[in-house]
Amino acid sequence: MKKTVLVALIFIASVAANAQLKDSTAAWHYKTDSYDCAIFPMAYSTDIVHNTKRFTPGFPDIDKAEHAIAQQMLQQRDTTKRLPDVYRHLKKYRRQYFGYTTTDGHRVLYINMFWEEDKYVKDWLKQMVMVQGGGSNYLSIKYDLTDNRLYDLQINADNN
16 A cells, blocks of 8 residues: 555656646747737757856846837848838737847847748747748847847748
């Protein structure tokens, strides 16, 4: 009887620990009338923001970044000439947020954006969406929370 109880307790503890590990890297879903976001915790590993101190963005950080996107995005350097189309359809893009701190102490959000209706995007709340090509359906930009500025806009190349 004691062995059965002990085995059951070990099994339950193992399942709970495994579930906790999975949850530690899953994103929080944050949706408003204007934007639909996945906020990834600092435990999520990605090559995009490696070798930096990570942090988990909060809802106020996301709101601040989204305000900057609405106010500052059209001021970004865009060699593709697609930014006006992107800006006009901002509500149709889902976002993934990753937080990190630069070596000079600035808190930065890496924002991965992609067209919400794209049939190729799956599990966007569990893993970073990375694709080759796709044109303006896929883009990224960084937002410096310290300086309140957007920079490093990257719009994917068209499929040819």
